[in-house]
Amino acid sequence: MSFLKDSIKNFPIIKELNENALTHLLNIIRVRQYKNHGQIFSKGTSLNEIYFIIRGKVKIFNKDSCGKEQIVWIMQKGDIFPLEGFSREVTFPANAEALEDSIIGSIGVHDFESLILDNPNVLIKLFSVMNERIIDLQTRLEEQVLLERNMQIVKLLLRLCERYGEITQNGQCHLKPQFTTTDLAKMVGASRGSISRTYTRLIKEQLLYKDNVGGLLVEFEKLKEKFG
Amino acid sequence: MSFLKDSIKNFPIIKELNENALTHLLNIIRVRQYKNHGQIFSKGTSLNEIYFIIRGKVKIFNKDSCGKEQIVWIMQKGDIFPLEGFSREVTFPANAEALEDSIIGSIGVHDFESLILDNPNVLIKLFSVMNERIIDLQTRLEEQVLLERNMQIVKLLLRLCERYGEITQNGQCHLKPQFTTTDLAKMVGASRGSISRTYTRLIKEQLLYKDNVGGLLVEFEKLKEKFG
Structure with a gap:
């Protein structure tokens, strides 16, 4: 437990939690190991969990019917995913797979909601992470269209x-x-x-x-x- | 004032405000008219305000050095923009221009922050709007790459x-x-x-x-x- 605490306490979002909330998170987090290429979730399944990358890398990607792949994000240590669609009932909009041997924590979506809604600092940090992703996506879309x-x-x-x-x-x-x-x-x-x-x-x-x-x-x- | 209240009280996000917060919003909102093609803000200026479309349409767009344009969003009555980058000091990542004669309200970014942080329902609604934008952008990026x-x-x-x-x-x-x-x-x-x-x-x-x-x-x- 103290290894886990040391690993994640300085992650963005998590470091905004107060001591009580952090202890609660450590009690409910599930930690799993994934081999390189291990599947974490696939497109179309229900969104029940939010994942934290403790070690390793994860690619979030889509595939067309011919197998052509588009990588949406490469997530790394400290990143939280997916944020798309949490706080409402949706299915995952993409696939997630380990890009190397990885250790990943997860908690239920509703537990995550309770954690963040109780804590304004976490909320502001989460807004800023979501804003960065929106700006990143807009920039990439702009590049695809204009460049x-x-x-x-x-x-x-x-x-x-x-x-x-x-x-x-x-x-x-x-x-x-x-x-x-x-x-x-x-x-x-x-x-x-x-x-x-x-x-x-x-x-x-x-x-x-x-x-x-x-x-x-x-x-x-x-x-x-x-x-x- | 009652015209304004009737116009905006059922907008997404705004309808989550309680009566006090709505009255406060109506006291601080600035309302301006824009002619078709009127400029609302340009890329690179500081983000000081959040805009609400009361009537009309707005395009959010980028232009390359040859004048080629990419439309990122078309916003309409009830929409709020820009959400990218609010809650931190940034510049606008795109231009905004009226697509027809429009009436647009605006409040300062910090006033908007106070309004939403005081009200969990507004926050959840705002998350859901941001999530929709992230999913929309991801889908469009996927289409650009794969289709x-x-x-x-x-x-x-x-x-x-x-x-x-x-x-x-x-x-x-x-x-x-x-x-x-x-x-x-x-x-x-x-x-x-x-x-x-x-x-x-x-x-x-x-x-x-x-x-x-x-x-x-x-x-x-x-x-x-x-x-x-």
Whole structure:
């Protein structure tokens, strides 16, 4: 229990809970392990639980009838999902699957509602998380409609850097090999060829480098200045 | 004042306010008239106010450097905007412009925050409005990534019917001539030619008819069954 408490007490939203509410959460949270590719929920099932990622990564995605996949979100440690549709009776609007071996906590939707409605700080934080998701989705939709494919991919790289990147000593942004060319393709609906061509172009312009283990080094500031 | 009260008291969110809170809102709300095409706010300005549409329609949109437009939302009577970014200091993520002669009320962001934080019913309603917007954006993003252009346009027509259509006596859905071919094109990032071609195809299949004044009659149920 104290391992769990230490793991989650600084998560966004959870850290806004007072001591009593946190103790209550720790009493009711169910913790499960998922292997890489393990299914957490599938599109169309009822929304009964809210999930907290304690360790690992989760992709939220849709698939068309031909098996073509679109990744809506990649969630990581500290993230809560799905927020869509909590507080009303709905079905999950997408699938969720572990992207690596993961530890995930969950509580019932109604328990989550009671927790947050009792606590204005949690509510304000939750509004802000939902607002960020709305702005993120609007931006991506805008990019899909207004931008050429190549620019969509550059913007995606910038977003991944902001969210998942680590700044190296010489100011580049390091993206670990967690995102494959296929993953990026599924995020913007491009072919893997388009992603590779954008990489090649950026490498030629010295805005992108590949490291030895499949990760990327992005000249984040230069890239942002040029295309941001 | 009583005209204003009668106009807005049944709006979503506002109807959840108790009598005191409603009276307070009516005391602080500023009401302005906008002509068709009148600018309400522009992208990049600070978010100081929350707007309520009392009469008319508003488009929330983005423009690229070549002037190409993407319509994010079309808001109508009873809608509140923008919700993105309220409760934190941000700039507007898009432009807003009246789509017809409109009457719009507004209150300061901080006044809005006080109103809603004092009232759990309002909060739950607001969550549900935000959730609907998140699900709507996710669906549109999914359609942009996974669907062919023609199907994107069909899905857009279905969405417009659900949101703005009126059911006629013979079960068709009537869309008034408020949405031009150009508007639809700007919503999905298609050319006007693509929209016209989809219309022609649906008219040939007797799933769509044009009325005499520029509106559309959609065989909503048949269209949904075939493509929904």
